[in-house]
Amino acid sequence: MTFKHRAIVDTIPAYKQGKPAPALAGQRSFKISSNENPYPPLPCVQKAIEDQALDRINRYPDMSGWQVVSRLAKDYEVDPAEIVLGCGSTEVITQLVDLLAGPGDEVIYPWRSFEAYPIIVAGAGATSVQIANRPDGGHDIDAMIAAINSRTRLIIVNNPNNPTSTSVSNADARRLMKAVPSDVIVLFDEAYIHFNTAADTSVAMDLYREYPNIVVAHTFSKAYGLAGLRIGYGIARADVAAGMRKMSIPFGVTQTAQVAAVASLDAKDELMKRVQALIGERGRIVKALRAQGWDFPEPYANFFWLPLGEQTAEAESRFKAAGLSTRVFDGEGIRISIGETEANDKVIEVCQSLKDDGIA
Numbered sequence: 001m002t003f004k005h006r007a008i009v010d011t012i013p014a015y016k017q018g019k020p021a022p023a024l025a026g027q028r029s030f031k032i033s034s035n036e037n038p039y040p041p042l043p044c045v046q047k048a049i050e051d052q053a054l055d056r057i058n059r060y061p062d063m064s065g066w067q068v069v070s071r072l073a074k075d076y077e078v079d080p081a082e083i084v085l086g087c088g089s090t091e092v093i094t095q096l097v098d099l100l101a102g103p104g105d106e107v108i109y110p111w112r113s114f115e116a117y118p119i120i121v122a123g124a125g126a127t128s129v130q131i132a133n134r135p136d137g138g139h140d141i142d143a144m145i146a147a148i149n150s151r152t153r154l155i156i157v158n159n160p161n162n163p164t165s166t167s168v169s170n171a172d173a174r175r176l177m178k179a180v181p182s183d184v185i186v187l188f189d190e191a192y193i194h195f196n197t198a199a200d201t202s203v204a205m206d207l208y209r210e211y212p213n214i215v216v217a218h219t220f221s222k223a224y225g226l227a228g229l230r231i232g233y234g235i236a237r238a239d240v241a242a243g244m245r246k247m248s249i250p251f252g253v254t255q256t257a258q259v260a261a262v263a264s265l266d267a268k269d270e271l272m273k274r275v276q277a278l279i280g281e282r283g284r285i286v287k288a289l290r291a292q293g294w295d296f297p298e299p300y301a302n303f304f305w306l307p308l309g310e311q312t313a314e315a316e317s318r319f320k321a322a323g324l325s326t327r328v329f330d331g332e333g334i335r336i337s338i339g340e341t342e343a344n345d346k347v348i349e350v351c352q353s354l355k356d357d358g359i360a
Contacts, residue, residue: 012122015115019325029323030343035162035192035303037225038339039274041260045226048263053256061255068253068261072233075265076205081238084245087252089191089219089232093156094120095244096215096234100185101126101153108147109156110139112163112332114189117156126153137164137297137305141172145179155180158189159204160196163327163335165299173202177211185240187215191232192301194223194275195282201300205235212237220257222302223275224264231257278302282338288348292355306351307333311359318359322350 018033041049065085073080086092093116101107103125109117111130121128129152131143144155157176159168173188180186188204190196204216219232231253234244264271282299289296296306308315309331316328319336324346327335336347354360 006125008122008125012119013115015119018327021325022320022323024323027323028342029325030339030346031325032337032339032343032347033325033327033335034227035222035301035335035337036227037222037274037278037302038343039225041225042264042267042270044267045260045263048259049256053254053259056255059255060251061253061258063251065253065258068231068233068258071262071265072235076235078235079238082235082241084234084236084241084248085253085258086232086234086248087230088221088227089189089217089234090116090120091230091249091252092217092232092234092244093117093187093189094123095247096185096187096217096236096240097121097124097126097154098247099240099243104151105153106149106151107154107156108144108152110144110158110161112329113156113158114162114191127151133161133164133166136166137161137307138166139168139172141168141176145176148180148184152181152184155184155186156189157186157202157204159202160192160198160299160301162192162301163303163329163333164297164305165192165301165303165335166297167196167198167201167300169198169200170202170206171200173204173207177207177214180213182213185213185215186211187217189217191217191219192222193218194272195279195302196300197279198300208235215240220261220264224261224271225274226257226260226264229254229257229260231261278338281341281344285338285344285348289351292352294351294355294360303335303337305333305335308359309333314359315354318350318354319347322346324350 021029021031069083097120105126106129107121108129208214215236221227319326
């Protein structure tokens with residue numbers, strides 16, 4: 001059908017969700033394509049949903065998300081006016097881009113990085129300025145600084161970076177902030193911050209207390225295991241946060257999500273034990289693959305990156321045959337989430353077979 005629409009929409013790539021676990025007869029399969037937490041919500045979180053949310057599904061949620069907002073404000077020692085909620089951190093990022101950028105404006109971000117960035121920027125009518133990662137998969141801070149001009153409205157730092165799992169150092173983040181004009185916002189997208197064990201990593205909230213032009217995006221999807229409920233948050237100066245709320249989806253964050261978020265914050269110590277278990281599994285996989293002879297970026301998220309280039313398709317077929325769905329970037333590489341122990345064992349086995357056959 002021919003219909004009138006914005007021409008820029010034709011340039012927007014459709015977001016591709018991670019593939020489900022392959023269905024194989026007589027074999028257990030695993031989905032390790034979406035960086036999901038393999039653990040279900042804690043029993044206390046499930047009970048909070050049952051007690052506080054199920055009987056209110058017929059009512060609109062609190063649009064301000066006050067229970068979550070006030071709790072986060074206390075935890076981060078900021079004013080509640082500096083907290084803004086969204087349907088996952090992806091919507092928070094969308095709010096910010098819609099607030100800042102439009103036709104003729106530019107948004108700088110590393111590439112390859114989170115696949116939603118070009119979609120969000122194009123949706124706002126703005127122009128993406130994609131800065132190629134360094135050979136090690138990390139941000140090229142010098143190139144990002146060099147790309148800043150009078151049309152720049154936002155710079156995105158993805159730490160750890162998705163899909164390469166690399167960390168941005170405190171020194172690099174500070175060098176960037178010193179070079180950015182004070183009226184240009186820098187977004188630190190820290191969806192995987194709880195898994196970042198890099199000794200020299202940048203911590204955006206430390207910078208936030210020094211630079212007023214920083215926005216921090218976090219999510220409950222990864223470490224807290226609430227991906228299906230869609231709740232994330234941004235931390236920004238009050239005037240920026242107020243502008244972001246104007247761009248938000250009305251009643252977008254459900255009461256169920258808000259209840260689960262508060263309950264998860266109450267159970268943070270227990271949830272962080274799960275995070276540490278996943279970090280331990282990550283370390284086990286990395287050690288095994290290094291022993292096999294693999295060369296890939298040191299991972300600091302709940303996934304790792306295999307830069308396979310032209311051998312990507314062949315490697316994907318091996319993982320699929322073993323009952324593993326991975327995130328594939330044609331001609332570039334494969335992102336593999338840290339999953340259940342059995343799934344991780346299979347990953348190690350497949351990687352050994354790939355190495356044995358010269359696919360590496």
